[in-house]
Amino acid sequence: GENVEQHPSTLSVQEGDSAVIKCTYSDSASNYFPWYKQELGKGPQLIIDIRSNVGEKKDQRIAVTLNKTAKHFSLHITETQPEDSAVYFCAASVGNEKLTFGTGTRLTIIP
């Protein structure tokens, strides 16, 4: 089955700087890659996703890039703000199959 590795496990950045979280996947048939954000005491929430026929997708300060050849995808957050502090999970799936999640990255924004 699919295996998703996520790095780093913790990340601290100064407010206003950029943050990058990387994930690799094992199944070359995977074609859907969402990112979820989990704030303290809450359940994860979908923030952005990308399909394998697209190399990059942006939504305001958040972007996701995909490299199908290397089987990795990344979340980029620019101009970080205190409300970006959270745990972020990447995931991958083949078609409509169940998602396989990465192990999570705890992002801390330092004021």
Place this chain on the structure above:
Amino acid sequence: NAGVTQTPKFQVLKTGQSMTLQCAQDMNHEYMSWYRQDPGMGLRLIHYSVGAGITDQGEVPNGYNVSRSTTEDFPLRLLSAAPSQTSVYFCASSYVSPGGEKLFFGSGTQLSVL
């Protein structure tokens, strides 16, 4: 719209006790799932359902039971609690878009088994 509602938020059990975690959704989604979240292990799928009367096992199903009698409700039963089941449990409802599955999570149940 309440979304996905989980109860209780916190629970402490003794080894061997049984209990049911409740989950209800009001988004009319066909799919519902249960995940557990453990430090360093991400979100792991326990059981899921693609519609009323249909359930299937996920990655870590042992020690848990589910049923789906209605579209709205998807309870998770711990048959005989063990310390290894200490975790945070999330219920999710979902739909499948042209891209893939989009999950909507509840706020979680923190379970401790002593």
